[in-house]
Amino acid sequence: xxIRLASLEDTAAISSCVxxxxxxxxxxxxxxxxxxxxxxxxxIDQGNVYVCESAGEIVGIMVVRECPDHVEVSSLAxxxxxxxxxxGRSLMSVAxxxxxxxxxxxxxxxxxxxxxxxxxxxxxxxxxxxxxRTDDGYDRVFFEKDVGATA
Numbered sequence: 191x192x193i194r195l196a197s198l199e200d201t202a203a204i205s206s207c208v209x210x211x212x213x214x215x216x217x218x219x220x221x222x223x224x225x226x227x228x229x230x231x232x233x234i235d236q237g238n239v240y241v242c243e244s245a246g247e248i249v250g251i252m253v254v255r256e257c258p259d260h261v262e263v264s265s266l267a268x269x270x271x272x273x274x275x276x277x278g279r280s281l282m283s284v285a286x287x288x289x290x291x292x293x294x295x296x297x298x299x300x301x302x303x304x305x306x307x308x309x310x311x312x313x314x315x316x317x318x319x320x321x322x323r324t325d326d327g328y329d330r331v332f333f334e335k336d337v338g339a340t341a
Contacts, residue, residue: 191277193284196230196239196251203248204230204239211267218304224326225253225265240284242268242277252281254288260334261289263299282315290337297337303329 196204212223233239233253242250249272253265263285268278282297289297301308303322309331313319317333324330 191280192243193240193280194243195237196234196241198231198234200239200241200248201230201234204234204241204251207248207251207269208265208267210269214270215302215305219302219328220304221327223302224328225267228253228265240281242281244272244275244277250277250281252285254285256288256292256294257298260294260296260298261285261292263297266299278311279315286335286337295336295338296334298332298334300325300330300332303331 208225208228212226216222216226230239230253238254240252240254241248242252250268251265252263252267255262255264263282266278266281268281285297289295297317299312299317301312303309309319312333315335317335319331320334321332322330323332
């Protein structure tokens, strides 16, 4: 496994990974998740997209954004045939390390309330729910994890 910042050459593979990972959620949510309709190029240019490679293939992606006091994970996707192998957890560790090393105290994220298995996943990673509301037309559950700060 190798995690690195994405380059523009990865754009098609990133979109493919997200589409595969989220396709099964469309019916449950009632519309495509926001990440399925995202243009990742700007995020890549800003150094906010990480890819996880295994056997030369992008198997997972994560989009982060630095805020004044935290890092926000706005997308985490792992191809279905690569799930349950630690790729998502490894990507989340990168987000936590990025926050901590930059002196930010937390990592925040949200997921759709219609995906209870995803809610439980973040809880298992130590994330605590701090809000639930309709946001941009989605029923979202918001999480935070205190990561301290080393900078």
